[in-house]
Amino acid sequence: MDKSKRKELxxxxxxxxxxxxxxxxxxxLSGKIYIDTFSNLKNKWFTLQMQLDMGRFANAELQKDWKALGAENFSYEVLEEKETDEIADVKWECKVMLKRWLEELQPYEDKGYNKPLQR
Known part of the structure; x- marks a missing residue:
């Protein structure tokens, strides 16, 4: 590939x-939910499914249910998204966003897979 084409791409x-x-x-089946934030949502569901299918997902309880119940019994939804070029500190913004969604949806114990945030 020539330099001009490479620069264009x-x-x-x-x-x-x-x-x-x-x-x-x-x-x-149970209605339990798992909430998380990511700095790049592109292809995120594909990546998460692959982790779950391979048994390498960070949340052990969700991983256990995925293995027992199968992928067809889970759904994925984007709750909120923002363009990253509008944000100075994406990592901090993800933390703020996660805290807000966890407070709103309370996905703990019987309602979800998340662990309460440490104060």
């Missing part, structure tokens, strides 16, 4: 918008 890539945001995975 790099510029096109820079123009692609990326979105950070909050997601929810729902157990369709």
């Amino acid at each position: 790099q510029e096109e890539y820079k123009q692609i918008k990326t979105y950070m945001g909050a997601i929810q995975i729902t157990n369709k």
Whole structure:
């Protein structure tokens, strides 16, 4: 590939918008939910499914239910998204967003897979 084409492709890539945001995975049978935030939502459901299918998901309780019940009994939803180019500190914004969604939805114990935040 010549330099001019490469530079053109790099510029096109820079123009692609990326979105950070909050997601929810729902157990369709029990109604339990899992909430998390990510700095880049592109292909996130595919990545999370792969982790769950391989038995490598960070949340042990959700992982156990996924294995026992199967992927077809779970759904994925983006709760909120923001363009990352609008945000100075994406990592901090993810933490703030996660805290807000956890407070609103309270996905703990019988209602969800998340662990309460330490104060």
